[in-house]
Amino acid sequence: MRERTAIIGGGIVGIALARALALRGLEVTVFEKEDRLAAHQTGRNSGVVHAGLYYQRGTLKAQLCAAGRVSIRDYCAEKGLPYREVGKLVVAVDASELPALADIERRAHANGVPHLARLDGLDRLREIEPHVAGIAAVHSPHTAAVDYGAITEAMAEDVRGGGGTVLTGHEIVGMQISPDGVRVRAAVSARPADRGSPQTVDQVFGRVIVCAGLQSDLVARLVGADPSPKILPFRGEYWALDAARTDLVRGMIYPVPDPRFPFLGVHFTRGVYDNVHVGPNAVPALAREGYSWLTVSAKETWESLRWPGAAALAKQHWRMGIDEIAGSLVKPLYYRKARRFIPELRMRDLSSKTAAGVRAQAWGRDGTLLDDFAVDQVGPVTLLRNAPSPAATSSMAIAEHVLEHYILARTPE
Incomplete structure (x- = not known):
């Protein structure tokens, strides 16, 4: 009998993980507490496919963003989903921002951001963005815009097509690890109005992957994980x-981030x-x-x-x-x-x-x-504890990383 895997969280990272498992012929069930997928961070972000300008070399963000951008681009092409390379201009408005801009340029080159260009002088900037103000910039022409909600739904169809199950209106309220696996309890609500007195269902899985976003630390507590982060x-x-x-705007115009702030x-x-x-x-x-x-x-x-x-x-x-x-x-x-x-x-x-x-x-x-992606392991339960931007860009690469390092090659604790 195949080992069953539960994914907790129906955002783009959870669905990408479910898809990666289903494509390998593994049995997977997704639990999402809302009545639709991508209801929170995935469906409410800016829709940017990042090219990897900001991230410190060697971090998971830097590694997975580069791979994730290519995967999202290719997936949109395969499924006929919109993908527009509108480009990003990171602008230094005055001289005080030039050192930080130079640091971004160094990081971007170290991360292999394709066709990055340094622009100096207002005339050069206005060749890209005719209404912008500033003295220098770096231009990333392959930064793109997508509809992450549509991508999530398409990947969910891949999960179903691979024999997986996607359950909405199922909020995880309990998990118990035993020698037989992980018993997962979900409160089931067909409609938001029913959530006052939902029924509960229990299922046992060989392993569980938690991608619960805003609720990730609360779900982690259910299996006794460290409350931090x-x-x-x-x-x-x-x-x-x-x-x-x-x-007034052709593509994307970004500030030089202040390194003192997150x-x-x-x-x-x-x-x-x-x-x-x-x-x-x-x-x-x-x-x-x-x-x-x-x-x-x-x-x-x-x-x-x-x-x-x-x-x-x-x-x-x-x-x-x-x-x-x-x-x-x-x-x-x-x-x-x-x-x-x-x-x-x-x-x-x-x-x-x-x-x-x-x-x-x-x-x-x-x-x-915390600035980088972070993953914990509690027995057969894998917990994605931090997945800030560029998690949507990196979602398919995050899925492959988690499977390689925490699921498929997992050794007994």
């Missing part, structure tokens, strides 16, 4: 650029369907799935505040936190950040806020925000 949710809010003004900053992104959005910012969410200021979980917020690393994080990044919160609440402050890159931008061009996303940021006991 904890998930700290950060909401990223986007403004839509008015449709009549999308000609987030990139506000940028312009042309999507795969020709919409242009501005953002995201990064504000602490008041709930794990807090997509607006009105969604508050006192319990989850209190758990973050009492985490051992809370004081150290606040001490290090309180200025950034205040600045980001202010930009979220006061549109002119958000607009001022965006206008640095496009002086012709008018505040009314930011026409409406679009659906926000919440980033599942892994957070250590010492207050450190």
Whole structure:
């Protein structure tokens, strides 16, 4: 009898893992708590296929982003899904940003980013982006835009076609490791309205892979894994650029990230369907799935505040936190950040806020925000503990990495 594998989480990484298993002829079942796939980080991100500009050489991010970009490109071609290489321009607005830009250029070359070009002077920048402001930039022509939700659904069809099962409306509420395998208990809800009194079902699997994103640390606790890293949710809010003004941006315009801070900053992104959005910012969410200021979980917020690393994080990044919160609440402050890159931008061009996303940021006991992908193993349970950007880009490569190092070649503990 074939060993059965459960995947917990129906985002793009979980579905990519399920697909990789199904294509190898292995029996796989996906559990997703929502009534659809890609409901959280996958379906709410900017749709960028990253080329690998920012990541420190030798990290999993650097290794898997490069392979993942090619895999996503080829998969979209195979399935007839939209894939547009609109290009990314990382812009230094003034001389103070030139050293950090040079560091990005070095990292990008070390990571083998294809056809990267250094541009100096406003005239060179405006050959790529006619409305941009700045003194220098690096240009990545193969940075692309896709629809990650559509990619996830296509891969889910591959899973089903390979004999796998994809279950939505199944929230994992218990896991127990025994000599016979891992007993997984799921609360089943056919409709959101039914979740007050869901039924539960139990199944036993030979192994389990957890890709639970915003809930990953909570699911890890079910098998006694270390509580650290904890998930700290950060909401990223986007403004839509008015449709009549999308000609201000040809592709993607990114800032030079401040190395003191863990987030990139506000940028312009042309999507795969020709919409242009501005953002995201990064504000602490008041709930794990807090997509607006009105969604508050006192319990989850209190758990973050009492985490051992809370004081150290606040001490290090309180200025950034205040600045980001202010930009979220006061549109002119958000607009001022965006206008640095496009002086012709008018505040009314930011026409409406679009659906926000919440980033599942892994957070250590010492207050450190984990930067790289992180995987734990508890017996037959593999736990993806941190999968920040570029996880969507890297999803198919992450799947191969996890299978190679934690599943197919796993030795007894």
